[in-house]
Amino acid sequence: MIKRKFLISDIKHISAIYKIPISFPEKKNFVTYLKNSFSFLESFNLLRKLIKQNKPTHHPSNIKNVFRTDKIEKSLSLKKALSNTSKQYKGYFISPSVFINKN
């Protein structure tokens, strides 16, 4: 595995894409944390050598192809479904605008 270097700029980038702001002093600690997080992949790679022809176990219950009858069930009322939003309009959730108006 290629040894990676982690910099404050990596943290800045991750913070922006995951939409979680962090302060500058915190960013310094996060460089170490990120390095530690990647290091577990090294120990995982050692275990991968043990895999022969095993099929994956996605869930311990090993249930496959779960279907139900195509029957409409009673669901939440519109009022209840919208009860935890800060803004709504005629039965819809209102989201702030996606694009920024620079004017």
Added chain:
Amino acid sequence: MKKLYDLTVLQAKELLEEKKISGIELTESIIKRINNSETKINAFITLSLESALKTAKNLDKKAKNNESIKPLEGISFAVKDSFVTDEIKTTVGSKILENYIGQYDTTVVKRLKKAGAIIIGKTNLDEFCLGFTTETSAFKTTSNPWDLSRLPGGSSGGSAAAVIAGECIFSIGSEHYDSIRQPASWCGVVGLKPTYGLVSRYGIIAMASSLECPGPITKSVKDAGFILSLMAGFDNHDANSLKVKIPLYHKKIKKIKKGMKIGLPKEYFSNDVEKGVLKQIRAAIKILKTAGVKFITINLPSIKKTSSIFEVLYRAEVASNLARYDSIRYGKSSFESNLDKNYLNYREKFGPLIKRLILTDLRAVSGGEFENIYLDALKLRTLINNEFKKIFNTVDLIIGPMSPCIAFKKGFYKEGRYLGDNDTNKFRPIVDMIAQLPALCGFPGISVPCGFSKNMPVGLNIYGPKLSEQKILNAAYTYEQLTNWHKKRPKL
């Protein structure tokens, strides 16, 4: 009868059915207990005392009119705050959902309410169940009722502390690998983790979906079986729900037959386990020998260092589940001029450990090669399962300590990180072997009180293959009947 709050579920049920006590008397006793001790324990994030009393009054009216009594009529229970509850706040211990009022009942809660049980409150937990002390909760740290300077364990720490403190008759918790049984062990109560899929996950705020198991925390083994029989069963809202017949476990509980084979993994008896804990476990083994158990020394599956497998699966599943917190549909927050600002303002409310999980741990599993890594982790899971199958051909169940140590002192978590040192870091690989290894296979297990070390409770962990709940309950019951540890209560 002064201490009604100390009753077990089955004791309370009997007294209620015989009309020796009323639902109101029982509920009032618990409310009084909460009023006297909650300031010290901090087991609850939200209390619903008024509605509990109202429900108890209605139920008593029904009883007076000789209407049929439901199995849990008048019995108060506490619910971990990661279970959505209709019209009661559900915070999952996070500022992210500080204002979220549940819109429906989790299947488990719905079933218990239908059986007549009364919700007394929502219990404290580690934020999004990530942690083992309740110290990562955004709201409070729960105290261990046996020593207020110590922690109750976690993530279901509030649920375990509330039961032993008499602030409810029983409670509900959930675990990915030891979050029911570890706090049960640290607080001196019974914690039962069912087989993955036996109890519906519908309505539990999701983290690692292929590992989550809801289960009861009680004062006796029979109670755990009774509550499980009411919680379990197929639910078409959970695609992993098992279609199996659910027995009345508590009625089928019996002492084990002579010659039952229980495995003693060498790895659970290492020098890294606290001496006081090992002493109690060895004493418990001696007691079970007198009941006719045949103990066989075994080796655990060859892959013992499971943390990297677990981390791959856990992180990938958590990544998909935590992505939903956008502040639009729930978690009312200030409404910003654009979506980007909204996200940033809202997601800043994640606690330090969750932020760290998202920004570093999730980043580590989001590279291009991750699909193959995830698939290989699932293959290693199969490998572990196959090795356990061989073990369970030679033994019925496996036994050992639930936790390698007694409850930690408060202050183990500070500013986004656990303050581990050489004395505590040595426990981590043992916890992996005790809890992570069987959890990857979805095995059921129980922690039952088995004595004290330095005046703190110790738990005996008994686990077995999938759907071996009855066998596990029988073994735990056999041990419990030969000891008095489950009758001990802390002085508050």
